[in-house]
Amino acid sequence: MSVLTVENLVVRxxxxxxxxxxxxxxxxxxxxxLLGPNGAxxxxxxxxxxxxxxxxxxxxxxxxxxxxxxKNLIGYVPEEFMLLESLTPLEFFExxxxxxxxxxxxxxxxxxxxxxxxxxxxxPIATLSMGTKQKVSVISALIHDPPxxxxxxxxxxxxxxxxxxxxxxxxxxxxxxxxVLFSTHIMEIAESLCDRIAVINKGRIIxxxxxxxxxxxxxxxxxxEDIFLKLTGQYEGIKEIVDAIS
Amino acid sequence: xxxxxxxxxxxxxxxxxxxFRSIYEIRTHKNLEKxxxxxxxxxxxxxxxxALMLSVMAIYTxxxxxxxxxxxxxxxxxxxxxFFFLQATTAFTSQNFDILYTLPLSRDEIxxxxxxxxxxxxxxxxxxxxxxxxxxxxxxxxxxxxxxxxGLLVSESFAIGLVVYLSxxxxxxxxxxxxxxxxxxxxxxxxxxxxxxxxxxxxxxMGWLYRSAxxxxxxxMSNSKILSFLxxxxxxxxxxxxxTPNAFLGMAIWSILAYLSLKRAxxxxxxxxxxxxxxxxxxxxxxxxxxxxxxxxKKDTRLISRSxxxxxxxxxPIMEALILSHGSIPTAIVVISAFLVMVTYSLHGxxxxxxxxxxxxxxxxxITAKTLLVVAIYLISVGxxxxxFILRGKxxxxxxxxxxxLSVFAMSVIVLIIAEKMNIRRDLYSGLxxxxxxxxxxxxxxxxxxxxxxxxxILGGNYLIPLFAASFIxxxxxxxxxxxx
Numbered sequence: 001m002s003v004l005t006v007e008n009l010v011v012r013x014x015x016x017x018x019x020x021x022x023x024x025x026x027x028x029x030x031x032x033x034l035l036g037p038n039g040a041x042x043x044x045x046x047x048x049x050x051x052x053x054x055x056x057x058x059x060x061x062x063x064x065x066x067x068x069x070x071k072n073l074i075g076y077v078p079e080e081f082m083l084l085e086s087l088t089p090l091e092f093f094e095x096x097x098x099x100x101x102x103x104x105x106x107x108x109x110x111x112x113x114x115x116x117x118x119x120x121x122x123x124p125i126a127t128l129s130m131g132t133k134q135k136v137s138v139i140s141a142l143i144h145d146p147p148x149x150x151x152x153x154x155x156x157x158x159x160x161x162x163x164x165x166x167x168x169x170x171x172x173x174x175x176x177x178x179x180v181l182f183s184t185h186i187m188e189i190a191e192s193l194c195d196r197i198a199v200i201n202k203g204r205i206i207x208x209x210x211x212x213x214x215x216x217x218x219x220x221x222x223x224x225e226d227i228f229l230k231l232t233g234q235y236e237g238i239k240e241i242v243d244a245i246s
Numbered sequence: 247x248x249x250x251x252x253x254x255x256x257x258x259x260x261x262x263x264x265x266f267r268s269i270y271e272i273r274t275h276k277n278l279e280k281x282x283x284x285x286x287x288x289x290x291x292x293x294x295x296x297a298l299m300l301s302v303m304a305i306y307t308x309x310x311x312x313x314x315x316x317x318x319x320x321x322x323x324x325x326x327x328x329f330f331f332l333q334a335t336t337a338f339t340s341q342n343f344d345i346l347y348t349l350p351l352s353r354d355e356i357x358x359x360x361x362x363x364x365x366x367x368x369x370x371x372x373x374x375x376x377x378x379x380x381x382x383x384x385x386x387x388x389x390x391x392x393x394x395x396x397g398l399l400v401s402e403s404f405a406i407g408l409v410v411y412l413s414x415x416x417x418x419x420x421x422x423x424x425x426x427x428x429x430x431x432x433x434x435x436x437x438x439x440x441x442x443x444x445x446x447x448x449x450x451x452m453g454w455l456y457r458s459a460x461x462x463x464x465x466x467m468s469n470s471k472i473l474s475f476l477x478x479x480x481x482x483x484x485x486x487x488x489x490t491p492n493a494f495l496g497m498a499i500w501s502i503l504a505y506l507s508l509k510r511a512x513x514x515x516x517x518x519x520x521x522x523x524x525x526x527x528x529x530x531x532x533x534x535x536x537x538x539x540x541x542x543x544k545k546d547t548r549l550i551s552r553s554x555x556x557x558x559x560x561x562x563p564i565m566e567a568l569i570l571s572h573g574s575i576p577t578a579i580v581v582i583s584a585f586l587v588m589v590t591y592s593l594h595g596x597x598x599x600x601x602x603x604x605x606x607x608x609x610x611x612x613i614t615a616k617t618l619l620v621v622a623i624y625l626i627s628v629g630x631x632x633x634x635f636i637l638r639g640k641x642x643x644x645x646x647x648x649x650x651x652l653s654v655f656a657m658s659v660i661v662l663i664i665a666e667k668m669n670i671r672r673d674l675y676s677g678l679x680x681x682x683x684x685x686x687x688x689x690x691x692x693x694x695x696x697x698x699x700x701x702x703x704i705l706g707g708n709y710l711i712p713l714f715a716a717s718f719i720x721x722x723x724x725x726x727x728x729x730x731x
């Protein structure tokens with residue numbers, strides 16, 4: 001069953017087309033990776049799904065068109081923090097949990113312990129390190145147990161233990177029938193975590209499938225990084241650039 | 247070593263960034279170029295609006311000859327600039343300027359750049375009021391123009407100093423926390439509010455005393471020896487051609503103090519948002535889940551209690567209530583309500599952060615929560631008036647106050663519906679133009695029942711029932727609009 005359906009999605013910023021008629025689907029029990037160079041349209045796609053930018057086309061979460069109703073079906077970790085900096089993490093979680101009408105707060109406490117931020121929950125978010133802020137952001141996306149997790153560079157700033165916990169949580173989430181849409185620049189992580197991958201370049205999906213399918217498509221033997229660079233036309237000239245700079 | 251001109255040029259980039267950030271999160275235009283133009287235009291309109299307001303005050307004062315007019319003018323300039331600069335501090339974070347520390351610049355140069363960026367937010371109003379006041383004073387009395395000009399510069403310096411010192415102490419030490427820290431924060435607020443509002447109270451009360459009692463001027467004159475030594479009296483005496491040795495001495499001392507204050511403010515401005523140390527013991531986390539409306543109320547109350555800019559905005563109607571408690575209730579309600587439109591607008595501006603866009607929040611919930619807070623501020627304000635009335639042996643008119651609470655509710659709901667529909671979520675300092683636009687319907691809603699009551703009173707009929715009826719109809723209309731959202 002499809003948890004997220006995107007059809008003919010277009011995102012424009014004035015005359016600039018950031019996302020150009022892309023379509024994809026994320027199914028139950030699947031981690032779907034969105035890869036692309038900087039400015040390819042990954043974040044714009046994600047922002048359209050979570051309701052941060054206007055779009056044309058169709059986006060559905062569990063068969064419902066995106067809107068207020070689907071916001072409780074999504075847990076979103078943005079690339080840039082969206083936190084209320086003068087609140088403490090505990091107050092922030094309290095606000096998010098209340099707006100999401102969560103009855104059981106035990107999950108929040110478990111997540112606080114799992115990510116090891118007990119010492120920081122009563123400190124203003126503004127005073128926390130980038131890594132701790134990222135943990136706050138991740139916890140606030142997980143507290144309502146959403147069927148769809150949308151994670152935009154979620155491992156940024158996380159320490160090794162928290163990265164492992166988040167990766168394990170993503171695996172458990174899909175094992176329980178949830179779905180994950182995952183955007184990253186770290187190819188090794190995408191390779192080890194994602195069931196399927198879509199490569200976006202200049203606002204369009206240029207390839208989609210499992211790692212094996214992408215290898216076949218790109219006619220490349222090697223890592224996901226090699227496939228990615230080949231598909232996005234960035235493979236050529238790397239050595240010359242490095243030589244020129246050094 | 248970069249020249250001052252070069253530092254000013256560099257500060258222009260940071261100011262541009264600040265202007266863009268003020269509007270970027272709400273993205274009212276899809277086109278980025280339009281967004282940038284819109285942000286710049288909006289900021290320019292704000293500046294021109296404030297510049298015009300201050301210039302009118304300057305011209306009016308320059309052509310008056312009474313000491314009290316100048317006293318009020320200097321106090322008001324200090325208050326208004328401090329108030330608007332305080333609102334602007336919410337846009338500053340140390341991260342905005344982190345890049346400067348990686349460049350070959352000394353700490354002193356970095357401080358100057360940050361200070362210049364801060365100054366740029368209200369550069370046109372400050373420069374324009376200074377020029378207009380100087381020219382007007384030269385036309386009226388060339389001899390008085392020099393001390394009047396210095397008096398204005400001193401007032402502007404004190405306003406900037408006041409905001410920088412107090413923000414620095416507040417944000418770096420006690421911005422948040424519970425228990426003992428909360429008590430310290432409240433005490434700090436009291437101290438700060440005293441310094442901050444004293445200029446406002448001083449100007450407003452003096453104005454009233456001056457208008458209501460001619461004798462007050464003679465009190466000032468008979469105590470001129472002491473008063474002429476004090477700020478802003480020394481400048482006011484010299485500006486109105488009363489030249490005493492004490493006034494000259496006062497001018498010299500206060501000018502030196504203002505210079506030192508400004509110099510220190512320049513060097514300390516980078517510390518406004520330095521991260522503060524925080525001792526916290528590990529405790530079992532406790533979460534209290536409430537309804538979304540209550541969650542918004544709690545969140546807003548917390549944000550207000552931790553931001554002097556917001557706190558003083560919310561306190562302004564209450565402060566005004568204190569000042570107006572000597573007058574009539576309807577007048578006080580009209581003035582308080584005008585401030586409440588500003589409060590409503592600013593509370594809504596808190597939601598420009600992206601977080602509220604990704605949460606399942608219905609506009610009705612958002613508007614209800616903000617409106618309840620606005621009505622609470624109204625009730626506290628009229629409560630202050632009532633208390634003073636009762637202490638003075640007068641009976642407050644609870645019926646008018648209660649009726650007007652319905653109008654305040656309607657005003658808040660309708661203003662917020664317009665703001666939501668037009669996607670206006672702005673700060674006070676960056677969205678003054680939009681505020682003026684929203685104040686018109688807000689003010690009409692407040693004044694309409696009072697105007698109807700006034701007509702009935704003139705006609706000799708019972709005015710209380712029409713007042714209540716008009717307010718109640720507004721309230722019902724607001725409820726209907728809220729429910730169809």
